[in-house]
Amino acid sequence: MSIDTADTPETAASGGDVRSVEPSAPAATATALIVRPAPPATPYAGLATRTIAFALDAVVVEGAALFVAVAVGLGLSLLHLPKQVNVALAAVGAAIWLLWSVAYFVFFWSTTGQTPGSRVMSIAVIDANGAARLKPRRALVRFIALTVGAAALLVGILMMLWDSRRRCFQDRVARTLVLYVKSAPPATSTPPAPAP
Numbered sequence: 001m002s003i004d005t006a007d008t009p010e011t012a013a014s015g016g017d018v019r020s021v022e023p024s025a026p027a028a029t030a031t032a033l034i035v036r037p038a039p040p041a042t043p044y045a046g047l048a049t050r051t052i053a054f055a056l057d058a059v060v061v062e063g064a065a066l067f068v069a070v071a072v073g074l075g076l077s078l079l080h081l082p083k084q085v086n087v088a089l090a091a092v093g094a095a096i097w098l099l100w101s102v103a104y105f106v107f108f109w110s111t112t113g114q115t116p117g118s119r120v121m122s123i124a125v126i127d128a129n130g131a132a133r134l135k136p137r138r139a140l141v142r143f144i145a146l147t148v149g150a151a152a153l154l155v156g157i158l159m160m161l162w163d164s165r166r167r168c169f170q171d172r173v174a175r176t177l178v179l180y181v182k183s184a185p186p187a188t189s190t191p192p193a194p195a196p
Contacts, residue, residue: 053115114181125177128176145172
């Protein structure tokens with residue numbers, strides 16, 4: 001964001017990166033001031049960010065499960081199956097939904113550390129001990145601890161509000177941290193033109 005005025009108390013107090021830039025064209029006489037927001041005070045992801053990321057992931061997981069359930073349900077409704085078979089198919093469908101939900105989180109946490117919701121919110125799950133990525137077993141333990149912490153009236157989630165590293169129950173059990181990460185700039189297909 002460019003500002004044409006002198007350094008104001010608002011920009012100086014914001015803690016952002018403030019630089020004065022001289023214009024390159026000889027006809028321009030104004031000095032531009034570039035203000036960049038300061039980085040977050042802590043690299044640890046907060047409750048609101050993590051909740052939004054989880055909600056986005058829930059939309060993906062439940063949306064895919066709902067689509068498959070409707071498609072299979074419509075197909076099976078044409079067959080007029082006995083009630084016992086319908087009950088058995090419902091139990092199989094519930095087991096597949098549970099496996100899909102667990103596999104979604106375990107896969108993303110153990111490969112990139114970011115689910116699609118985490119990527120949108122620019123946060124990542126990392127190993128607290130500095131390992132490159134979580135192993136699938138630890139990602140599974142983290143998922144189980146997440147469900148236990150959420151089932152206990154969200155106490156396992158809300159405990160992050162009193163932790164200096166914003167760790168929830170699942171982070172403590174699996175020895176993980178959730179950090180803000182910088183998103184990579186979008187790749188351009190053509191290189192910039194050389195200056196004349």
